[in-house]
Amino acid sequence: MGRRRGIMSEEFKMELAKELGFYDTVKAEGWGAITTRDAGNLVKRAVQIAEEALANKNNTSAR
16 A cells, blocks of 8 residues: 655745754654654644634634
8 A cells, every 4th residue: 555645735844844943854854853742733733723724714704
């Protein structure tokens, strides 16, 4: 079975890595070098951004 294609773009993940403080590790050693905690924080932050975008979309369309 092959690897699943990621839902998040590489650019978006890099922006989150910068925001969360482990961009240098990713740049130097790749995604496999980040900690499980960092990976979890990246996913948590991505979900938070998606929820905020959805809430903003719903608030604008409700008007």
